[in-house]
Amino acid sequence: MKNEENTVVCEEKSATRFSACLLFSANALARAITAIGDEEFGRFGLCYSHAYMLCEVVAQPGITPSELSETLYLTPSTITRLVEKLEQKHYVRRESEGKRTLIYATAEGDAIQPEIAQAWERVGTRYSEVIGKNDVCQLTQQVFKAAKSLGKTS
Amino acid sequence: MKNEENTVVCEEKSATRFSACLLFSANALARAITAIGDEEFGRFGLCYSHAYMLCEVVAQPGITPSELSETLYLTPSTITRLVEKLEQKHYVRRESEGKRTLIYATAEGDAIQPEIAQAWERVGTRYSEVIGKNDVCQLTQQVFKAAKSLGKTS
DNA sequence: TAATGATATTTGTATGTGCAAACAAAAATG
DNA sequence: CATTTTTGTTTGCACATACAAATATCATTA
Numbered sequence: 001m002k003n004e005e006n007t008v009v010c011e012e013k014s015a016t017r018f019s020a021c022l023l024f025s026a027n028a029l030a031r032a033i034t035a036i037g038d039e040e041f042g043r044f045g046l047c048y049s050h051a052y053m054l055c056e057v058v059a060q061p062g063i064t065p066s067e068l069s070e071t072l073y074l075t076p077s078t079i080t081r082l083v084e085k086l087e088q089k090h091y092v093r094r095e096s097e098g099k100r101t102l103i104y105a106t107a108e109g110d111a112i113q114p115e116i117a118q119a120w121e122r123v124g125t126r127y128s129e130v131i132g133k134n135d136v137c138q139l140t141q142q143v144f145k146a147a148k149s150l151g152k153t154s
Numbered sequence: 155m156k157n158e159e160n161t162v163v164c165e166e167k168s169a170t171r172f173s174a175c176l177l178f179s180a181n182a183l184a185r186a187i188t189a190i191g192d193e194e195f196g197r198f199g200l201c202y203s204h205a206y207m208l209c210e211v212v213a214q215p216g217i218t219p220s221e222l223s224e225t226l227y228l229t230p231s232t233i234t235r236l237v238e239k240l241e242q243k244h245y246v247r248r249e250s251e252g253k254r255t256l257i258y259a260t261a262e263g264d265a266i267q268p269e270i271a272q273a274w275e276r277v278g279t280r281y282s283e284v285i286g287k288n289d290v291c292q293l294t295q296q297v298f299k300a301a302k303s304l305g306k307t308s
Numbered sequence: 309t310a311a312t313g314a315t316a317t318t319t320g321t322a323t324g325t326g327c328a329a330a331c332a333a334a335a336a337t338g
Numbered sequence: 339c340a341t342t343t344t345t346g347t348t349t350g351c352a353c354a355t356a357c358a359a360a361t362a363t364c365a366t367t368a
């Protein structure tokens with residue numbers, strides 16, 4: 001037991017000059033929560049965005065990159081990269097149709113769906129335990145609403 | 155005008171199966187708001203984390219990487235990389251003292267402080283306009299609180 | 309004081325993400 | 339029908355970030 005430990009208790013990770021800034025706080029939250037997500041989804045070799053994308057592809061066979069871009073709030077180029085990764089792992093396949101690209105889940109992609117759902121639940125449980133179940137609901141809604149508003153303008 | 159367009163109007167960028175997930179929403183918000191930040195701070199060649207770090211160095215001359223790591227909620231290795239960037243731009247300098255490293259702002263680093271402050275304000279103004287000034291305050295507090303809670307456990 | 313453990317910092321490496329440009333295909337226009 | 343413009347997708351490149359391992363220094367203990 002050192003002094004440091006004791007003195008730190010008083011101000012343990014308290015507000016900094018940045019905590020009042022949403023730019024700062026939003027990124028801090030995203031990093032912290034992504035760490036949980038990647039840990040859970042990482043158990044079967046995916047990061048959270050891969051998993052979410054695969055979910056969407058399974059739910060909407062033949063979905064296009066641009067549609068995924070809107071759903072996942074990610075840039076088209078990022079979508080291409082994620083699809084490549086999933087293709088490489090044999091979870092999805094691409095089909096060219098004119099200027100569009102249709103994306104389908106493979107059998108393997110369908111097969112790990114339950115595992116993804118479980119990981120998803122565990123993620124939710126874990127951050128709910130820390131943040132508090134009631135707060136999470138409200139917070140999530142507000143965060144999403146803000147993200148949506150900002151997303152439309154840029 | 156296609157059917158798609160019309161049906162989409164009802165749910166334009168509305169909730170997806172992911173919007174109820176804080177992992178998803180938090181990242182979406184962080185990306186959207188970082189885009190604003192990097193645009194404003196980018197006017198003078200910095201990204202938002204560089205700018206914030208420089209602020210902290212100016213405010214606390216001789217601050218160490220580990221202290222910065224705690225304040226900025228970033229990994230020590232990331233801090234090293236950011237410091238390298240700022241050093242390269244001649245905004246800070248490093249001083250080795252035993253196993254620690256002390257970081258000081260240069261004259262140039264001090265000089266652009268007002269510009270950073272202005273950009274910071276513009277960022278705040280911009281997202282406040284979109285999200286709503288009242289909501290921002292509350293949202294920021296909640297987001298930071300959540301980030302802090304999650305940060306402690308991991 | 310020599311050896312072992314703890315702490316601070318830095319590198320090697322990998323990855324998700326975005327911007328701008330390239331490309332391909334469709335639509336609109338003359 | 340040819341040309342131009344728009345739309346969808348993919349690359350080239352850059353960058354912030356993290357993890358794990360390597361260093362370097364300090365602290366502790368035998």
